[in-house]
Amino acid sequence: GAVVSQHPSRVICKSGTSVKIECRSLDFQATTMFWYRQFPKQSLMLMATSNEGSKATYEQGVEKDKFLINHASLTLSTLTVTSAHPEDSSFYICSARGLAGGLEQYFGPGTRLTVT
Amino acid sequence: QKEVEQNSGPLSVPEGAIASLNCTYSDRGSQSFFWYRQYSGKSPELIMSIYSNGDKEDGRFTAQLNKASQYVSLLIRDSQPSDSATYLCAVNPPDDYKLSFGAGTTVTVRA
Numbered sequence: 449g450a451v452v453s454q455h456p457s458r459v460i461c462k463s464g465t466s467v468k469i470e471c472r473s474l475d476f477q478a479t480t481m482f483w484y485r486q487f488p489k490q491s492l493m494l495m496a497t498s499n500e501g502s503k504a505t506y507e508q509g510v511e512k513d514k515f516l517i518n519h520a521s522l523t524l525s526t527l528t529v530t531s532a533h534p535e536d537s538s539f540y541i542c543s544a545r546g547l548a549g550g551l552e553q554y555f556g557p558g559t560r561l562t563v564t
Numbered sequence: 565q566k567e568v569e570q571n572s573g574p575l576s577v578p579e580g581a582i583a584s585l586n587c588t589y590s591d592r593g594s595q596s597f598f599w600y601r602q603y604s605g606k607s608p609e610l611i612m613s614i615y616s617n618g619d620k621e622d623g624r625f626t627a628q629l630n631k632a633s634q635y636v637s638l639l640i641r642d643s644q645p646s647d648s649a650t651y652l653c654a655v656n657p658p659d660d661y662k663l664s665f666g667a668g669t670t671v672t673v674r675a
Binding site: 450480541553558 | 600
């Protein structure tokens with residue numbers, strides 16, 4: 449149980465384009481989904497928290513107009529990186545917390561974004 | 565002071581030995597504690613959760629929690645090369661659904 453998928457697993461895009469990443473909870477309903485970014489050899493950095501049907505809450509320093517988050521249902525959240533630049537190249541990972549009320553977060557496999 | 569601190573590592577242990585990982589946290593009201601394993605280039609995987617003082621065992625893993633000392637640890641018994649990874653300690657502060665992560669301890673198990 450507690451499987452989270454992400455799509456795509458890897459994406460290469462040109463500078464200035466937008467990229468959408470999907471995060472799905474496959475076998476449970478997720479009240480809350482989280483988006484993280486991780487640069488090589490560095491810790492996880494929480495970007496934003498999204499709750500189904502409401503606006504995402506962004507961490508300090510994360511541009512909400514650049515990283516658009518939509519949490520349309522209890523099983524799907526999307527992150528769109530708009531007007532991507534090479535410095536946005538990173539490993540983007542989502543996680544989900546279930547309806548059961550536990551505080552465990554289950555992580556998706558991650559999306560490796562390379563902006564050329 | 566960081567919210568969650570882990571021993572810096574890297575930690576190198578021979579195959580079959582016990583790997584001991586430590587984590588301290590700053591918010592005394594924290595109630596939920598987790599250990600994640602992250603292989604290089606992969607996302608974190610939840611391996612243990614602990615909520616009460618004492619020990620919790622799951623296979624070769626034992627988590628230990630001491631809320632009075634604000635300390636949580638992870639023991640890996642009979643370490644295998646496949647245990648070589650970075651281990652992240654995560655704490656849920658009170659009144660918050662987010663997790664605070666430590667920087668991680670990298671473990672290498674020598675065959």
